[in-house]
Amino acid sequence: FDATTGAPMGIINTAAQPLITRMGADGLLYVSEYGASRVGRYDPATGAFQSSFNTGMNGPVGQLVMPDGTLLIASWNSRRILHF
Numbered sequence: 001f002d003a004t005t006g007a008p009m010g011i012i013n014t015a016a017q018p019l020i021t022r023m024g025a026d027g028l029l030y031v032s033e034y035g036a037s038r039v040g041r042y043d044p045a046t047g048a049f050q051s052s053f054n055t056g057m058n059g060p061v062g063q064l065v066m067p068d069g070t071l072l073i074a075s076w077n078s079r080r081i082l083h084f
Contacts, residue, residue, distance in 0.1 A: 012047040015040055020063050032060040032073065039063070039073060056082050 001008055016035030024030050028041040028050055038054035059076035066072060071084045 012042060012044065015042075019061050022063055022065065025069060030063060030071075032063055034059050034061060034076070037077075053084065055084075056080070 012029070015031045016033045016038075018031045019034050020032040022030050023044070024041070026041075027044070029044040031040045031042060033040050033052075036052075036054075037057050037059060038052040039057070039060055040052040041050040042048065043050060056078070057073060057075045058078040060073050061076045062074035064072040073082045073084065074080075075082055
């Protein structure tokens with residue numbers, strides 16, 4: 001969406017039940033994909049899938065970037081918080 005007008009600007013990608021997104025320090029869009037039990041990395045300009053990680057996740061629902069740059073991800077179905 002356009003930050004000024006609120007007008008839709010299109011679909012970036014169709015992730016598997018996306019819940020949380022954030023911009024990474026690497027310039028990629030990180031998407032918690034509940035349906036795929038992974039966090040996918042996407043190019044925000046083109047929507048192209050770049051890579052993913054899913055070690056130990058089962059239904060990722062949240063992300064928090066720590067001060068040291070690492071990432072905490074809440075895994076709903078496994079009832080854990082994972083540190084990457």
